Amino acid sequence: MKNTVLNQAPLPVFSTLTLAQIEPTLKEMLAQHRAELGTLLQNAVPPTWENLILPLEQSSNQLNKMWSPVSHLHAVMESEELRAIYNACLPLLTEYHTEMMQNETLYQAVKSIAESAEFKSFTPTQCKAIENELRDFRLAGVSLSSDAKTRFAELQKKLSKLCTQFSENLLDATQGWTLLVTDVNRLKGLPQSTLDIAQEAAEQHGKKGWELTLDYPCYSMAIKYLENRELRRQMYEAYVTRASEQGPQAKRWDNSQIMEDIVKIRCELAKLLGFASFAEYSLATKMAKTPERVLTFLHDLVAKSKMFAEKEMQELTQFAESQDGIEQLEAWDLGYYTEKLRIAKYAVSQEELRAYFPANKVLAGMFTVMGRLFGIKMVERTDVDTWHPQVQFFEIYDGDNQLRGYFYTDLYARKHKRDGAWMDECRVRQMLPDGTVQYPVAFLTCNFTRPIGDKPARLTHDEVQTVFHEFGHCLHHLLTQVNFSSLSGINGVPWDAVEFPSQFFEFWCWDKETLALMTAHETTGESLPDALYDKLLAAKNFQSGMHMLRQLEFALFDFRLHLEFDPAKGPQVQHMLDEVRAEVAVVPTPKFNRFQHSFSHIFSGGYAAGYYSYKWAEVLSSDAFSRFEEKGIFDRESGRAYLHNILEQGGVYDPMDLFIAFRGREPKIDALLRHSGLV
Ligand code: ZN
Numbered sequence: 179m180k181n182t183v184l185n186q187a188p189l190p191v192f193s194t195l196t197l198a199q200i201e202p203t204l205k206e207m208l209a210q211h212r213a214e215l216g217t218l219l220q221n222a223v224p225p226t227w228e229n230l231i232l233p234l235e236q237s238s239n240q241l242n243k244m245w246s247p248v249s250h251l252h253a254v255m256e257s258e259e260l261r262a263i264y265n266a267c268l269p270l271l272t273e274y275h276t277e278m279m280q281n282e283t284l285y286q287a288v289k290s291i292a293e294s295a296e297f298k299s300f301t302p303t304q305c306k307a308i309e310n311e312l313r314d315f316r317l318a319g320v321s322l323s324s325d326a327k328t329r330f331a332e333l334q335k336k337l338s339k340l341c342t343q344f345s346e347n348l349l350d351a352t353q354g355w356t357l358l359v360t361d362v363n364r365l366k367g368l369p370q371s372t373l374d375i376a377q378e379a380a381e382q383h384g385k386k387g388w389e390l391t392l393d394y395p396c397y398s399m400a401i402k403y404l405e406n407r408e409l410r411r412q413m414y415e416a417y418v419t420r421a422s423e424q425g426p427q428a429k430r431w432d433n434s435q436i437m438e439d440i441v442k443i444r445c446e447l448a449k450l451l452g453f454a455s456f457a458e459y460s461l462a463t464k465m466a467k468t469p470e471r472v473l474t475f476l477h478d479l480v481a482k483s484k485m486f487a488e489k490e491m492q493e494l495t496q497f498a499e500s501q502d503g504i505e506q507l508e509a510w511d512l513g514y515y516t517e518k519l520r521i522a523k524y525a526v527s528q529e530e531l532r533a534y535f536p537a538n539k540v541l542a543g544m545f546t547v548m549g550r551l552f553g554i555k556m557v558e559r560t561d562v563d564t565w566h567p568q569v570q571f572f573e574i575y576d577g578d579n580q581l582r583g584y585f586y587t588d589l590y591a592r593k594h595k596r597d598g599a600w601m602d603e604c605r606v607r608q609m610l611p612d613g614t615v616q617y618p619v620a621f622l623t624c625n626f627t628r629p630i631g632d633k634p635a636r637l638t639h640d641e642v643q644t645v646f647h648e649f650g651h652c653l654h655h656l657l658t659q660v661n662f663s664s665l666s667g668i669n670g671v672p673w674d675a676v677e678f679p680s681q682f683f684e685f686w687c688w689d690k691e692t693l694a695l696m697t698a699h700e701t702t703g704e705s706l707p708d709a710l711y712d713k714l715l716a717a718k719n720f721q722s723g724m725h726m727l728r729q730l731e732f733a734l735f736d737f738r739l740h741l742e743f744d745p746a747k748g749p750q751v752q753h754m755l756d757e758v759r760a761e762v763a764v765v766p767t768p769k770f771n772r773f774q775h776s777f778s779h780i781f782s783g784g785y786a787a788g789y790y791s792y793k794w795a796e797v798l799s800s801d802a803f804s805r806f807e808e809k810g811i812f813d814r815e816s817g818r819a820y821l822h823n824i825l826e827q828g829g830v831y832d833p834m835d836l837f838i839a840f841r842g843r844e845p846k847i848d849a850l851l852r853h854s855g856l857v
Pocket residue numbers: 647651677680
């Protein structure tokens with residue numbers, strides 16, 4: 179049975195994907211869909227679920243299936259050719275979506291289904307699908323005058339171009355800077371694994387020495403461990419001025435104007451639709467309903483954590499002074515002395531922990547944990563085509579041995595791969611016209627230090643948390659039981675609830691039993707010793723006040739920027755960030771810092787006026803986890819309840835209702851503060 183399903187839904191072929199075919203294929207598909215839509219609207223009299231909604235969902239599924247491998251490759255295997263094709267295709271897609279969502283006839287047809295007698299007998303999935311559809315039509319400006327509609331479409335196209343440009347500038351700026359060091363003494367403090375990579379990078383460019391880069395694995399190690407303060411400053415400056423008018427690559431890939439334009443266009447779009455700001459527009463699809471609610475939530479957390487953060491900063495400042503006589507603690511010293519202080523206080527470093535976490539064992543241990551919680555099983559397959567030799571492919575089975583989906587893992591940093599860690603959809607669970615189910619497929623992407631030579635890759639504990647986080651997104655996407663793609667998995671889930679499952683799973687990285695399953699020391703093979711575990715736990719909330727404030731700074735900057743933007747006032751991005759920092763920050767920021775120029779979450783990702791979602795969802799995940807603290811960390815009953823009430827439900831129900839179904843009450847902030855040690 180497994181095999182038949184597999185045959186019905188062949189997986190994308192990456193290795194032989196013909197780039198030249200992408201654009202013509204897409205154009206042909208769009209033309210066909212446009213023609214089909216015309217026929218559907220003509221024949222659907224009166225419009226029903228079967229004669230209109232289902233066929234439309236199938237077309238959109240077909241389109242996603244074609245596009246998602248392309249968009250994924252653009253993110254992880256970029257080439258000049260692919261970038262050009264991607265940029266040529268993106269406006270076609272945007273145009274098509276805008277056109278669909280502004281189709282008045284289609285809107286009226288969907289509306290008439292909502293008003294029909296049939297609607298009263300709809301399932302919750304059907305009702306929600308229609309409601310979302312109508313909401314999205316309104317948000318897309320379907321009821322605008324024809325002039326306003328044209329303007330709206332123009333703005334959306336511009337916006338999508340600007341967002342792509344933003345991330346291209348960032349990628350180019352990140353890769354555009356390298357620093358060759360020929361005297362190894364200057365690199366004192368750097369872990370051997372980073373030195374090896376730097377040496378290999380230099381060799382690849384036919385040079386002798388060590389090449390430092392702004393790729394995150396190299397930069398994060400350098401800023402934490404380089405003893406040479408001047409070198410740290412140099413790297414810090416290069417990193418925080420990427421894609422800006424400051425620093426060593428000033429104005430070369432400058433995002434300044436792009437950001438201003440993005441915010442301006444978003445504001446105009448929101449106003450065209452009758453919203454007071456883009457922030458209000460953003461909240462129309464979120465769990466937190468009003469700007470006041472978001473601002474109160476964030477300011478409340480600032481108030482509860484600032485005192486802790488100030489104390490932590492004071493401790494750090496004194497430590498740096500006592501260690502090295504540092505009179506003025508600078509931004510490029512923070513990571514370095516933080517790591518030193520962590521070791522002094524808890525005698526545990528991320529690098530020391532790395533020896534215990536071989537990547538393969540971490541994955542295997544994580545799978546065991548998920549198996550105990552949900553009865554699921556992951557099976558690796560090696561006969562599946564992928565885009566890179568380091569990519570692995572897995573099947574996922576539930577407790578009844580039923581196939582539920584597939585996922586690819588691509589864990590290591592390399593050139594032409596976008597920074598960071600994320601989960602993306604390759605396929606979405608969907609009932610196909612022949613009555614079979616298309617299984618969901620996920621991409622799990624990280625940027626860890628890759629294996630060097632024949633040594634297996636090893637992760638820091640931070641990286642282990644990242645894997646759990648992204649795998650949480652994968653499970654949400656893969657374990658869904660909803661057979662309608664716009665509501666299955668993470669689809670239709672409000673942004674501020676999307677991080678709930680991912681952050682929830684991070685808690686298991688701190689559990690002793692779980693850690694025993696994932697650890698084996700590189701020479702002795704022993705699992706994480708108790709003494710080290712105790713230190714790890716003691717260090718868990720180290721500087722958590724500062725960490726909390728940093729997140730709140732980003733969240734407030736993002737939210738207020740999109741709430742208060744006024745086109746009459748001219749450029750406002752830097753000004754807003756300065757204002758938020760004055761209220762929130764306890765750490766020094768040099769004048770040249772241009773963090774915002776690389777803030778992809780809000781300028782090229784989906785988090786605009788929604789970065790607060792991380793904290794919002796953390797309240798949900800902390801509170802949900804506290805049920806496992808009460809009942810036992812592997813409590814099967816709670817695991818089953820989480821699976822059925824959260825992971826399987828997709829976007830069909832309000833997340834608040836789902837949370838209450840799982841926890842028996844509304845979420846409270848207490849567990850988050852307790853878990854962060856801020857009480
Ligand atoms: Zn996430």
